[in-house]
Amino acid sequence: MPVVLAVVEAALKPEFSMHGLLATLGFAGPVVIVNGPVTKRIGMNSKGNALGQGNRANASIGRALQLLIRNMGGGIPQEIDRSILGNPGKYTFCFAEDEDDEDWMPLNVSRGSAHGSSTVTLFHGDGVQGCVAWHSRTPEEVSRSLAMALLSVCHPKTCQWSKALLVLCPDHYKIYQQNGWGRPEIQAALWEALKRPGKDLIRGAHGVPEGIEPSRADEIVDKFHEEDGLLIVRAGGKGAGQSAIIGGWPAQRKVEEIKIVSKEVGT
Template identity: 55%
Template sequence: MSVPAEERETVAWPADGYVAVVKQDCPTCRLVEPVLAGLPGLTVFTQDDPAFPEGVADRRDDTDLDASLALGIETVPTLVRFAGGVEQGRVVGWSRAQWAELTGVAGLGEGLPEYRPGCGSRTQDPDVAEEILVRTRGGSLRARRLEIAALEDEAEALFDRGFTDGLPVVAPTPARVLRMLEGTSRKPDEAVAVVPPNLAEATVEKVAINAVLAGCRPEYLPVVLAAVEAACTDEFNAHGLLATTWGAGPAIVVNGPIRAEIGMNWAGNALGQGNRANSTIGRALQLVIRNVGGGRPQEVDRAALGHPGKVGFCFAEDEEGSPFEPLAQSRGVPPGRSAVTVFAAEGPRGLADQISRTPESLARSLAQGLRSVCHWKLPGGFDASLVLSPEHGRTFREAGWDRARLHWELDELLLLDRAEITRGAGGIEEGVPARASDRPVPKFRPGGYMIMYAGGGAGMFSAVIGGWAGGPGGSAPVTREVDPWR
């Protein structure tokens, strides 16, 4: 484990001479005990037994591991030479030749083996590393501590206190939160967003806590941070999406190199379970909205039905296989950059067309699926997304259609005949009011649906994801770049 220099304890050792770090539990350290006793100008720091090694005049207790951390010790024994307070060289493990070269003392360790590799430093023990992390960096955490009784079950305690989405969560211990924060260089107290509905400030630390609860790995945190930023904009209108009785919730699609870096799924079952990054990133966003913003079901979240994806809905786009430019790039993100697009989403509905072999026929099938969003007789109100599968995408690739061409064709196919959608038409009272005009009505507002590409290589099935109201008062998709170095 490494600790930033500014967070290490100050340890004093001789400006000139040698420092050895050992532990009694290490066979190699015990092997070189006679060598240590015979080295002039030597200071020994011992990690586990202050009485070890015998025969050394300047022997110091390092059971708190401050010296080991300051020296960056990963293996014991380690021998370090100092001159003028500056390290001049070190040897890790036991090597007669290297120890003799470093010290200038001939005949060291006669009768001992030429080489032994040594043992892992106590700083590398998982339990000890966690304690060190909390001791050295725990002061940077500002969130309120939740006290749990010794005999209280962590999982049940978090259920009882309302921090879960109905499923078990990972207890956000200080060590786990600190490890999560290692996924970003942003400061823990930096403000990320103001989270509706309670308009509470979410700091990087608070987002990290909910990422732990969700089961994220630290490398997912930059994606979660970008998603929180996007979801808390006026354009996305998370408060409105929560307060509506419609069943949609936030969903995330990820583009760029970070998809592969964190192991996201854009292939088979891309919209389903089984991938840790997909599952936990979407869940972390929802937990931030719940735990920081106060968006709880049957309170501000007024959905009449909801859908299972409201636990968390996140997937990556298959950029390598797509016949189109990546979604984020079509929305203004420079090529090669990572980004998230947060959008309002119902549960996905499969759309099968196993016969169409021309782009014109397939586009008509897709248009019929999109027409069903909200209600097939209601135009202009709700947005939607279309997730195109590889087998369907192949049809458009072979015909040379790009994203813009498919959008243009779908726009034409989604002009609705007013006679079909007027109230009472087809024996259905739902619909639009009767008008004198017979001009066709567009199903979606301009820019009211997105096209994405993901899924397994077999199966002529795409998916329509209904959204929510678009335009003023509704929710618009929002794209934010992901900076893994922030």
Template identity: 40%
Template sequence: SQDSDGGLAFRERHNLSVPVLSDAECRTSMAWDFEIVPAAFLLDANGVVLERFEGFVKEEWRLMEAHLQPAEADRQPDIDWSAYPDWRPGCGSKHLDPAISDRLQAEAEDSPLRARKINIGQSDDISEFMFDQGFSDGLPLVPPTPERVLKMLRGAGRNSQEVVAIVPPNMAPATVEKIAINAVMAGCRPDYLPVIIAALEAVCTDAFNMHGVTATTMGASPVLVVNGPVRHRLGMNMQLSALGPDNRANATIGRALRLIIRNVGGARPGGVDRSTLGNPMKITMCFAEWEERSPWSPLHVERGFKPDESVVTAFAMTSGPVQIVDQESRAPDQIAGSLGLGLEGVFLPKMRRMHTDALLVVCPEHVATLTSQGDYSKERLRARIQEVTRRPLREMLADDRSGAGLSAAAAARLSPAQLDETVSKFASPSNIHLCVAGSTAGKFSAAFHGWVTGAMGSTAVSRRIETL
């Protein structure tokens, strides 16, 4: 019986001498795999099923009665079959209820779940417990119950124990199951999981250098840009408030990645994370590019992927988004110049030939101005940024206004001609990454300022998203 009280009442009503076992937890029902109750199984001495009946069809149940061995006759109830209709509709078995089914699958011997289960006392507040254990980024978490984790795993279509990445700084293996647990806590839907997996693969590469990104006092953190068809399938935001709140996919995908780095990799403030000020992007920063509004090849195509592939790109950024406001420029080179001047503040205006990346998010109205007189390529925009940020080296000297910049000792080793040489903000145009996002109303673009690039720093990494 799937109802303990009902089973006892049934036994007493029919004066049964056979045991009536309670299956209130529905484990036996799941094991026998029937869909409708009542259900009856006739077994031989070896436990082999001879007959099975689901629902109530009087002739079937009378057939089962006829199959019973004569030795069992004294234990059979005296049934007045004339009192019953020829058939009666049954009910769906409780074990097929999605809420119960997920619990049963999570508890089954062949369950894909292997993570240690933490039992919480009935009087304990599970949210407070997770805060106390240090699982949280400071915001409330969704409790990762076995049922929720099992649902999340369905979004990956991969073996739950497959190791996706070794996560710095503790160099701990992140299985698909551990990723799913943190995705649940972040508030993700199951179909977000492939994006999270691809993002984790990206940031755990040597090129991205997640250990250095975590440990630097500059407060660097991954910024994720999603391209391709998956943007629309997940309902990601690439338009109004693309870099802000209110979109579940944007907010929780980025948060899930950060929780994995924290809870699996061990990156927590005060430990390996030594950020001086911290960074709100250490909670989340993920958005999609508005490819349909861009006049350029999308970011992922520029990085070698096909237009119809779904891709996530991870950048190590230390600050942003910093708005670049230009509501007056009408000529393409003017607006490009404003975007360049807006990038002069990366680290400090005096710092030049920077071996750092910048991610420039160009809003649709600025894009419209750039292309108002014809094609304005990404290469041309990058060149314009390098052009307008060129300054004589002597203007970069440390002085009474600012002690930062080229020291007097270093300047003394340079000739007047060398001091007159002009230098651009970035070491290379390739340090400037471009994408399009934002509302069609408002001439406000934005920049993310990077960390150090190259072998000693972090390089942007893209990974294809393996969707189901």
């Protein structure tokens, strides 16, 4: 129950804009990431199939939020919930980060929480997009492969339009870890690999009307906003280089109004 209460309190923060997320025409819904000792205490899954079915705690926390949204918040599809297609995560979307490697800085710590604290973080997320990168063998190769997949978030020609959540699988993380890379190095490499010439992104370039303003043709453009533009968490099972990308809500481009939020879990 303390985790569910923290999730609800986080969702009700004005800067998360739960009503806006609920009423969007887009795909997104709330995604819950749980960090800290509470994940093991209540038996959450951060390993194989972490984003899927089969774990009561993961499923129940996300489902409790969705039931509150629907039954108390009026979030009924084709009424207040105006999503054109939605995504399966709007049934429930909650998982724990894998914190078993002491060298890894967990998401909540990277966002300012104390080491050893239990925290929930709410992200406005679409469904899961897989990045299958089996042949990458160096940190640089993994970063370039992941970046190529991340470029498709929202649209390959849109930039600073939404945020993204990268769920780094163990096989990809192992390549980073064995080469002494942690969160700062991974984040920096991805950020650099996600830069592109504005001339390739402007409206009409390559015969595609979507894109950025023509006035930015001479810029080198970042894919995401600097503040919380790309979140990275670790989760999943071993066996193949298959990480996951959860694209964000386009309203996240309003960086002063729409925020990813975290809340410490009470006792």
